[in-house]
Amino acid sequence: MKTPVLIVGAGPVGLALAGDLGWRGIPCLLIEKTDGAVTQPKMDLVGVRTMEFCRRWGIVDWVENAGYNRDYPQDYAWLTALAGYELGREPFPAPREENPPEQSPQKRERCPQDFFDPVLARFARQFPHVALRYNVELIGFEEQPQGVTATVMDKLTGKRERIDAFYLVGCDGGASIVRAQLKIGMSGSPVLTHTTNVMFRCEGLEKLHDKVPGYRFLFVGPEGTWATLVAINGRDRWRFSLICDNTRRTFSENEICAAIVRASGRKFDFEILSILPWIRRQLVADRYGTKRVFITGDEHGHSGLGRPFLEARSLHSRMGRSEPARFVRTRTSPSGDP
Numbered sequence: 229m230k231t232p233v234l235i236v237g238a239g240p241v242g243l244a245l246a247g248d249l250g251w252r253g254i255p256c257l258l259i260e261k262t263d264g265a266v267t268q269p270k271m272d273l274v275g276v277r278t279m280e281f282c283r284r285w286g287i288v289d290w291v292e293n294a295g296y297n298r299d300y301p302q303d304y305a306w307l308t309a310l311a312g313y314e315l316g317r318e319p320f321p322a323p324r325e326e327n328p329p330e331q332s333p334q335k336r337e338r339c340p341q342d343f344f345d346p347v348l349a350r351f352a353r354q355f356p357h358v359a360l361r362y363n364v365e366l367i368g369f370e371e372q373p374q375g376v377t378a379t380v381m382d383k384l385t386g387k388r389e390r391i392d393a394f395y396l397v398g399c400d401g402g403a404s405i406v407r408a409q410l411k412i413g414m415s416g417s418p419v420l421t422h423t424t425n426v427m428f429r430c431e432g433l434e435k436l437h438d439k440v441p442g443y444r445f446l447f448v449g450p451e452g453t454w455a456t457l458v459a460i461n462g463r464d465r466w467r468f469s470l471i472c473d474n475t476r477r478t479f480s481e482n483e484i485c486a487a488i489v490r491a492s493g494r495k496f497d498f499e500i501l502s503i504l505p506w507i508r509r510q511l512v513a514d515r516y517g518t519k520r521v522f523i524t525g526d527e528h529g530h531s532g533l534g535r536p537f538l539e540a541r542s543l544h545s546r547m548g549r550s551e552p553a554r555f556v557r558t559r560t561s562p563s564g565d566p
């Protein structure tokens with residue numbers, strides 16, 4: 229199989245790159261090793277710069293209507309517990325009421341990854357020259373002067389296949405095989421904190437306490453800030469983050485439930501949906517690729533979407549002057565923005 233650009237990883241960065249290339253008329257193939265379901269949304273804030281890209285692509289209303297409760301207050305509050313003392317509060321308007329900053333026509337939006345990835349996939353899929361293949365894993369690649377040959381595996385059948393591309397872009401996250409194969413090192417602090425994220429469901433959590441609702445509650449104990457609670461969809465799903473120091477610890481479900489009850493200040497019914505231990509790092513890749521292979525997104529260490537989305541655009545201009553330009557088709561977006 230041949231494609232001008234092979235993108236590895238259908239997180240927000242890979243999906244945005246596929247959509248942006250499609251919008252520019254450049255055919256590409258995106259492969260993702262999972263089925264695409266997001267059980268632990270990591271990002272939930274789409275920043276101003278990223279929303280400006282969505283505006284250019286004509287998908288702002290898709291983001292706004294993706295599912296977050298846009299009437300939910302976005303305050304930050306510091307507490308001893310939900311049923312305890314409120315130590316401080318920084319008020320923010322609900323997304324629907326927030327105005328754009330004076331520097332931009334666009335404002336930030338709350339849209340967690342399990343809502344945002346499907347929006348980006350829908351955007352990419354509307355271009356007939358963009359293909360998304362899920363359950364397909366990159367196993368390795370060889371770079372030649374004129375292109376890249378990738379070996380991929382269908383995770384459902386175990387079948388291996390070779391794909392020839394002019395360019396390969398690794399958007400395959402922090403534990404990237406693309407970066408590892410290019411032997412690109414990372415500089416900075418490998419561990420700031422170990423954190424355990426817990427997604428849980430609880431209807432009407434606001435009724436369990438007397439505090440004004442907010443987007444993020446930060447729980448302060450004798451040891452300092454030890455946990456946070458985030459309104460992940462502004463309705464019934466919550467993300468509890470248990471913050472530890474720089475030593476790794478694995479928590480049992482009982483310990484996690486006890487920590488959630490400590491943060492609440494009282495017992496209540498909730499359903500744990502998923503648990504994700506993760507490491508907060510401060511690392512940046514020493515190089516961003518070679519002539520034919522690029523890395524971007526979390527893979528090169530820039531957590532957050534704004535900068536990788538910008539890079540997706542600059543990748544296009546680096547590619548656009550060469551081979552994939554031969555494949556360019558007419559842009560189908562109504563926007564005339566370059």
Ligand SMILES: Cc1cc2nc3c(=O)[nH]c(=O)nc-3n(C[C@H](O)[C@H](O)[C@H](O)COP(=O)(O)OP(=O)(O)OC[C@H]3O[C@@H](n4cnc5c(N)ncnc54)[C@H](O)[C@@H]3O)c2cc1C
Nearest residue numbers: 237239240241261270271272273366400401525526532533
């Ligand atoms: C708790 C938390 C909260 C955050 N909040 C925000 C926020 O509010 N706003 C924000 O902008 N950022 C936020 N971030 C950062 C943001 O989530 C990341 O920057 C973003 O997810 C990076 O996207 P990505 O596409 O580069 O990587 P990922 O989202 O990690 O996606 C990589 C994809 O590549 C796939 N993959 C990996 N290896 C292969 C392979 N060999 N073959 C095929 N596919 C492969 C993976 O399955 C995965 O789907 C947060 C991060 C965390 C941990």
